[in-house]
Amino acid sequence: MNWLSLQHFPIYSIMVLFLGAFLIVIFGHNKVFRHAVALLATFASFFFMAMLFKPVMLGGETIAYWMGGRAPAGGYAIGIALEVDALSLFFGLLVSCVVFIACIYSIQYMSHDDNVPQYYTLFLMLAGGVMGLVLSGDLFNMFIMVEILTFAAVALTAFRNTANGALEAAFKYLVVGCIGSTCILAGTIMLYAQMHTLNLAQLSALIPGNLSAATKVAFALLFIGFCTKAFLVPFHPLAADAHGAAPASISVLISGVLTKSGIYGLIRLSYFLFRTMALGTMQFWLVFLGSVSMFVCGLQASAGLPLHLPDRLCAGLRGAVHRLRRLRRSLPRDEPHALQGAVVPGCRRGAA
């Protein structure tokens, strides 16, 4: 089957997660129902992504789905697009797979907590937000999905609010996350002011010839915003707190999915919108930032651990931080295979 028959699958993959979240809000007091809905929603999301593997990865197609039945008119992008190319599909498969596995794990892990329906609601909203982010073809849609996933992650970090440091971790995550989101929004709107479009494909066609001071400031703001989501160097302390305070199934998602979505935002920004792959200063800067993050986070994780954290968690945190920074640092080389080399360790990390 060609891609036209599969063109609705991206939106199905996102909506089934949000639909599951809303169903659990209404009917979640029934334990069997909520586990069934959560598992079905996450599996369906993974299934729709897997069905897109053949045309997009092997066939080299790019699926563009225009929401609301709109279509481009006169060479101008009208409406909001979802766009699935190989990078989006890779991240989509990674995210949906990790979310499905985390959902299976959290059935047993959260069985002794209270307020479990709210947990599954937030879990599915978080998953839906990340899927929406990686499949989105519109810059403002990416911002909205980033907000959804930030709030769901903050609420889930504070979920066990009697746990040691959970509330403080959630408050730190909220403040830094909101600063980052505001930067993404400011960058988006400055790009819109210059280019009068929000569609990623159209922006990437318009930006390279039209760099001005405002677009450079927009780039800086967007870069900072996505760095806060990926927990790079000035924004890394909140990751350590969030990992320790969140329930383990959410810690999996924070390290394996949320940070990767921040990296996805950075890849889209640097390489697709602003075409900086060949730019020497940008290459140096990305490598430098990734290396500094790796170094600083590794040192802090090894040296500054409070004594009450269990050893398993310490090792996991160190490993997570190292692998993420290694992914970050291997991004900026401009051969086509380097990007593969960057994201494969991310896949392994997500699966670990």
Added chain:
Amino acid sequence: MITLNYIASFFLIALGLYCIVVKYNLIKTVIGLSIMDYGVNLLIITIGFHPGGTAPIFTPGELNPASFFVDPIPQALTLTSIVIGACVTAMSLALVIKLEESYGTIDTREIRRLRG
């Protein structure tokens, strides 16, 4: 192109960031988050303004190539952003309430892990 609006919006963003970073009262931090959001909202609205344009509301017969209206897209973005700002305020205040219940204070110099 209203210069005063742009200056005011960047001033509000900077003021909000200052409040978040410097203030040690949690409520003032939350207020700073909100001020930052309002600054961005003002920026978005000002970007969409065309001098002399009317409101972008038309019945199907009225719209013709000579109609000159302000940009409707930033208005839609601002509405979304206002709602997000309200949710941020609600969620952060809920966290502040729980922090106050468990520590008895909202001073970040006292709350163990919020120093700095």
